[in-house]
Amino acid sequence: MNNPGLTIARFLPIFLLIILFSSAVYPYSCLYTENDSAEYPLASPQNIICFADYLYCQKDYLRAIGEYERIAPALLNDTIKFKIALGNKYIGKISQSESLLFLLGSSSIFSNEATLELFKGRFLRNDFTGLRNLYDKREITSAKYNEKIKQMYYLSFLFDEVPLPGHESFTNLFPATERKSILEFINRKENPEYKSLWKAVMLSALLPGAGKFYTEEYGDAITIAIVTGLSGYLACDNFASGHNFRAIAFTGLGALFYAGNIYGSAASAQIYNARVKFNLTSDLKLYLNKNNYFLPEYENFCK
Amino acid sequence: MKISVNKFLLVIILPVLLSSGELCAQDYIKEQYDYSKELFKSEQYFDAITELKRLLFFDKSGAYNFEANYLIAQSYKSGARLNDAVKYFTISQMYARNDSLLFQAKLEVVKCNILRHTAGQSLNLLNQLERDEHFSNMQREIIYWKGWSYMFMDMWDEASLQFGKISDNHPLKELSDKVVKDKYSVSFAKVISYILPGSGQIYTGEYLSGLMSLGWAGLFGCLSAESFVADRVFDGFINSGLFLRFHHGNIQNAEKFAVEKNKRISDKALIYVQYNYKGPKP
């Protein structure tokens, strides 16, 4: 009885039964199944989350969100909710993303990140009015990213037509090394090198082509001067030669070119101004990208 | 005696019991595969892909790697997402258990390339298959799909040649021959337009346009000659410019008509094949 070999042999069947039982309940270690009541292990919450995490890291966001949403709401932790919000943002479902971020921003372990994400989303979508409304209402704030959010708030004024807030409070938000560049952008916004539409119209009315010359479309200006001048000359010449039909045709053509030149100068001034505005915006975006503003530090769920 | 019974248990039953866990897992995996296939059959391709991805994620044994990737690719193909289909057919090739499955997956890549009008790529793949001795008994099929590739590359004479290798009266050979016969020569249309304005358009069956071209070129040719004769140099230059513009335009127009008509003939043939041809299609 005291033979240890015999004792092992006696308990071996029980030991094997335990193994059999355990392997039936936990059929396969990779299934991450700890729920012995699960009828179908692949449908257990742990496995669904595991699979959804995998899909999320594959950037298969719609499927990942679908999987997360299969889980009972009580089991959805803040990380999953934040991932659902980010996933919705990536696939363009902005309203779903924002409503979840609002919820997370008010109370969760990701409240700082969710708040920053709300502001960042609006900034990157060029919804500057929305960003300022969000900031002014102060419904949602982040202690950790307050500085960044404030920077975004002030920078948003540079992108649209709204008057800028005080220079000093603006530039003081940025490190001393960047203040000069920011001040330059502020100056470009406040004193844009726009062309006057009416000046272009008046110039072109006085001398065909002069309006386009003013808006720096030199090739067009020379062409207009030649075409209008030639039409006028041909009209006069034909009147003088008694070719009345041709003369009237050239007069009409000349008048059309003259009127078109005035109209075109106005349009050209507007396009010139649009270019000035576009250049400011694109230079500013380039500067922000170059200085790695608003890079997400928390999106490391897949690392 | 007791010990020998337990030894028996240890040697015979233990491995069986230990593997039972895997067998159970395989049951779930098989069940998952069957469910995915059902979704595929009921044309719920998006959901089928989700379930197949789940299968691939949990099936660590890799038993369904070929089938799952192949079905994902087929689902994408059914949703006209041919780039994704090509990716997954290519992945499935890595898990092909034999030459027949490998050939099947490779051929699907060829078909996707034909459908997405990158038939040059499918032709390269078919040439590789033709040279591969593993597939020496599949030559007929390779030739057949080469014919299809040429049809989609608008090289109907080459397509006819390939289908002719299969059979002299292959329906697709007859169709390819008809397309070759019906098509217009673009260079001929341009050359005759150069010599006589409008003739290129008339050759392509656009009689009214041809006559209009002839009229404009004739009118401005005459007017410029008349102006130069009457010493009206300015009018002469203007009219000559207009003559040259219409003459040049007539050549461009003839080329445009020939190309457009040829495209229409090719398209008509492809539409006919899609709806009426009974043989294997991409």
Add this chain to the structure above:
Amino acid sequence: MLLYSIILFCSSLSAQTDWQRWEKAYIPYSASDDEVRTKPGRERKYGNFVLDGSKKLYNFFISDLDGDNCPFQPSCSLFFIQSVKLTDIFQGALMFADRFTRDMNLIKINHYPFSRNGRLYDPVWNYTLRQENIKFIPCTETVNE
């Protein structure tokens, strides 16, 4: 490991196509087959009929026969039609006159972005004199139209 990384790479590339649910889709063998199937019904408006009719006549009698000369996208005739539709006949005529002189300018490089077909992209909405309509595109870009 290499295989696994290739699979991961491939599947992450394909994921973006699944950011919206999709259904079974038809693959036409020829593009023209698809065009016929998906062509929307035409709007029948008197103004459009007159404009489209005159454009067809212009194309048939002159534009098609004098060659492919317009460097712009949309072409001058289409620009005229679009400007009349967007504004009115008078403003449309002025916009066309301006476009015509710009067409005659031989130095057009570095002024307009290129369109997909290699022409200079010059859309009509930039010339309606409404600042909010202007979509400035730098000449370094290629427009997918």
